Amino acid sequence: MKLYKLSPRNVALIDTLFITLVFIAAYIIISLIWFDLTTEPLLISLPFVFVANFFIIRYSFNHIIFDRIKLIYKVIGRFPNPKEKKKKSVNPLETIQEVVYQWSEDKNKEIKELKRMAAYRREFLGNVSHELKTPIFNIQGYVSTLLDGGLEDDKINRKFLAKTEKSIERLINIVNDLESISKLESGEVKLKANVFNLYELVEEVVDFLEMKAKKSNTKITIKPKLPVPFIVKANKEAIREVLINLVDNAIKYGDKHNNIVKIKLYDMDEKILTEVTDNGVGISQEYLPRIFERFFRTDRGRSRDQGGSGLGLAIVKHIIEAHRQTITARSNIGEGTTFSFTLQKV
Incomplete structure (x- = not known):
């Protein structure tokens, strides 16, 4: 009998018949050796023994053995249909190779994404430092000019103080925008419609x-x-x-x-x-x-x-x-x- 025809019902039926035959044989042996038993108790108990064994074995096979078999087939990626006329062969080594290959592909994608994010982070940090550096250096230059004597000249000090104020405003705008985008990305800001x-x-x-x-x-x-x-x-x-x-x-x-x-x-x-x-x-x-x-x-x-x-x-x-x-x-x-x-x- 082929494996795919051994359904839980068929296996339970075969096992029950075997157990029932063992029960009859045991009954006969006991009656011959130890007791002089009649056949009436055997005939009465036989249907109950058969039915009880059938349901106990079928339940055990369904919920213990057959579930384990299905789990094994799921692990290797295939579970044959018991009603299939043609059983397709399963090569565990090929299945393992496919799983390992897919895992490798997924990990490679993750690595590429991490590299892309790292490059993006480096570029972002470089851009931030560059954007902040420009107004800071401007402010430093304006203040140095004022300290070197420009502060005494009304035309120069007003011009450079105005430029300093503009650079400070730009710094404030960058910091405020960085804070805004950080809150938006983290979901901290809840936009009420x-x-x-x-x-x-x-x-x-x-x-x-x-x-x-x-x-x-x-x-x-x-x-x-x-x-x-x-x-x-x-x-x-x-x-x-x-x-x-x-x-x-x-x-x-x-x-x-x-x-x-x-x-x-x-x-x-x-x-x-x-x-x-x-x-x-x-x-x-x-x-x-x-x-x-x-x-x-x-x-x-x-x-x-x-x-x-x-x-x-x-x-x-x-x-x-x-x-x-x-x-x-x-x-x-x-x-x-x-x-x-x-x-x-x-």
């Missing part, structure tokens, strides 16, 4: 940045032109920060002579899509995937001249993702850049 009109918030942000836009000869347009209720559920102040960052970047990095910043809102049934577009130099496809990384700059010198902590887009990304929404960037050199993000529509 409000229901508000996104169109009205966009108008407020444009009004807030109006003077900066005028100084840089930037025109900001909102579409649709007529006020339309785009009602969303999100943290209003966090989304305000997102819009200020995106529009401020569009003003700073747009065309120096005729900059146009376009803000467009789209009703996407369940979501509201917001786009902020500039007509600046654009971002190379090489750098675009890294645009939301902390301190990442496509042009370090030009970006630093524009001010900022280098953490704005990273914070924006974390805020949008904290709302379980998406933000993307698309750009081509010489064609400007568009940032798009979604919010839950009410």
